[in-house]
Amino acid sequence: MKYASFLGCTLPSRAHNYEASARLVGNKFGIELVDIFDFNCCGLPLKSAHFETYLAIAADNLAIAEAKGLPLVVFCNGCFGALSEANEHLKHNAKDRKMVNELLKPLGKEFNQGVKIIHFSRVLYEDVGIQRIKEEIVRDLKGIRIAPHYGCHYFRPGEVHENDENPKNPTSLDMLIEVTGATSISYEDMLQCCASPVLGTSEKIAVRIGKKKLDHIKAAGADLMVIHCPLCSIMYDQYQPTIEKQFNVEYKIPVLYYTQLLGLAMDFDPTELGLKKNKVKVNDLLAKIENIS
Amino acid sequence: MTRESQDQSNTYDDEVLNLDPNFKYEITKQTGGEKLLRCLQCGTCAGICPVFEVDERYDPQKIIKMALNGMRKELLSSELIWMCSTCYACNEYCPQDVMVADLMCAIQNIATRYGYPAPALEDKIQILKYHARTLPLDNFDNKKRLKLKLPSIEEKPQDITQIIENTGIERILENALTPVTNEIAGAVSEDRR
Ligand code: SF4
Numbered sequence: 001m002k003y004a005s006f007l008g009c010t011l012p013s014r015a016h017n018y019e020a021s022a023r024l025v026g027n028k029f030g031i032e033l034v035d036i037f038d039f040n041c042c043g044l045p046l047k048s049a050h051f052e053t054y055l056a057i058a059a060d061n062l063a064i065a066e067a068k069g070l071p072l073v074v075f076c077n078g079c080f081g082a083l084s085e086a087n088e089h090l091k092h093n094a095k096d097r098k099m100v101n102e103l104l105k106p107l108g109k110e111f112n113q114g115v116k117i118i119h120f121s122r123v124l125y126e127d128v129g130i131q132r133i134k135e136e137i138v139r140d141l142k143g144i145r146i147a148p149h150y151g152c153h154y155f156r157p158g159e160v161h162e163n164d165e166n167p168k169n170p171t172s173l174d175m176l177i178e179v180t181g182a183t184s185i186s187y188e189d190m191l192q193c194c195a196s197p198v199l200g201t202s203e204k205i206a207v208r209i210g211k212k213k214l215d216h217i218k219a220a221g222a223d224l225m226v227i228h229c230p231l232c233s234i235m236y237d238q239y240q241p242t243i244e245k246q247f248n249v250e251y252k253i254p255v256l257y258y259t260q261l262l263g264l265a266m267d268f269d270p271t272e273l274g275l276k277k278n279k280v281k282v283n284d285l286l287a288k289i290e291n292i293s
Numbered sequence: 294m295t296r297e298s299q300d301q302s303n304t305y306d307d308e309v310l311n312l313d314p315n316f317k318y319e320i321t322k323q324t325g326g327e328k329l330l331r332c333l334q335c336g337t338c339a340g341i342c343p344v345f346e347v348d349e350r351y352d353p354q355k356i357i358k359m360a361l362n363g364m365r366k367e368l369l370s371s372e373l374i375w376m377c378s379t380c381y382a383c384n385e386y387c388p389q390d391v392m393v394a395d396l397m398c399a400i401q402n403i404a405t406r407y408g409y410p411a412p413a414l415e416d417k418i419q420i421l422k423y424h425a426r427t428l429p430l431d432n433f434d435n436k437k438r439l440k441l442k443l444p445s446i447e448e449k450p451q452d453i454t455q456i457i458e459n460t461g462i463e464r465i466l467e468n469a470l471t472p473v474t475n476e477i478a479g480a481v482s483e484d485r486r
């Protein structure tokens with residue numbers, strides 16, 4: 001299992017906990033992540049301003065992966081959506097393919113067939129498989145109640161993703177959670193957006209949307225929330241104390257990347273999984289897990 | 294878009310009278326806007342929209358209606374078009390497959406061309422152009438990466454610099470008029486949770 005690893009903008013500077021935990025658990029399953037340091041931003045930040053520039057920046061990355069002949073593994077839902085959409089668009093739109101290839105030619109790159117793009121959680125789910133993951137679970141997380149947050153671009157829009165996830169009712173993250181022995185709970189408006197894209201234009205609107213999900217998760221009695229996108233982490237982990245202060249509420253809901261949760265169930269050291277980097281403190285959760293067996 | 298900003302505009306009456314019947318075709322020619330004319334104004338998109346749920350001034354159904362009615366300048370200059378969270382829920386549930394999220398992106402692209410870019414767009418372009426990423430990376434980041442045994446990463450902006458220079462995105466901004474102000478952030482109605 002060999003993949004070109006696309007880190008994007010947020011992982012390298014703000015989500016070391018995600019990157020470190022993904023590398024650790026991936027290694028255990030024989031997932032070979034080839035670091036390609038020529039990758040840059042996925043292009044998403046310019047999509048709303050100038051579609052052609054977004055396509056060209058995305059295509060630059062896709063062409064690098066294509067030349068290496070490797071599937072592209074992506075960790076951020078934002079990058080995953082942006083690259084998948086550009087890949088599909090360029091496969092089917094000859095005019096835009098010509099336009100980007102004219103821009104890429106002087107750089108010695110070309111978009112031909114496109115590449116297979118896969119989210120890291122889907123690598124675990126599809127390529128490693130639930131059965132194989134089960135074999136590595138050494139610490140059963142029985143009794144831990146987890147609220148999954150899929151994040152929009154992991155499963156929407158359905159047309160751009162080449163997998164069997166139902167865009168109205170995705171299930172892969174629930175299954176990945178349950179293999180650890182924990183319970184994946186459902187809660188009101190479970191598939192709703194984190195709204196972090198709105199933070200830049202209207203923080204007030206964005207935090208209201210973020211707050212609603214934290215309210216629903218608290219009401220459902222979750223011990224923690226599991227995500228697999230660094231942009232969702234900005235809203236639920238980084239902004240959680242801000243929301244608590246602003247609305248005078250208390251959540252204290254730990255927000256773990258799925259790879260951190262899996263790493264705990266595989267008995268990796270919490271520090272190596274970057275758990276000290278999570279903003280909402282995880283000590284009570286770790287104590288609870290410690291007391292299970 | 295707000296009542297206040299309409300009142301401040303002395304050309305408001307003209308705007309209403311000068312509806313642009315070609316605006317909808319301009320949108321259908323922009324990538325993502327192709328399916329605008331299929332909209333039946335059923336309101337499903339507004340019903341599912343997380344932004345509308347917390348602030349009714351952002352109403353995707355109404356934005357589409359303004360587009361269909363040719364309210365060109367009023368829509369392009371509105372700060373509301375930048376409030377979409379690109380969650381794609383509307384795409385999934387629209388009975389007419391209008392692809393509302395893509396349509397918003399088409400309107401945003403046209404607005405940018407006509408001098409109404411998103412707030413801070415110019416800074417964003419410059420950072421991307423010279424750092425190849427939205428969050429610049431320095432030695433400090435790499436030291437922190439090392440602590441978790443992560444490989445260090447060097448910025449390699451050469452190719453992206455060329456791409457940005459050649460797509461014409463900067464010329465669009467140079468020719469643009471004064472950007473719209475971002476006044477909505479302070480104006481969320483307090484009666485809604
Ligand atoms: S859901 Fe579709 S058809 Fe209904 S108002 Fe929205 S865009 Fe129009």
Ligand code: SF4
Pocket residue numbers: 338341342343344345353376377378379380381382383384393394397
């Ligand atoms: S994509 Fe935009 S308009 Fe559509 S539901 Fe999400 S926030 Fe609302």
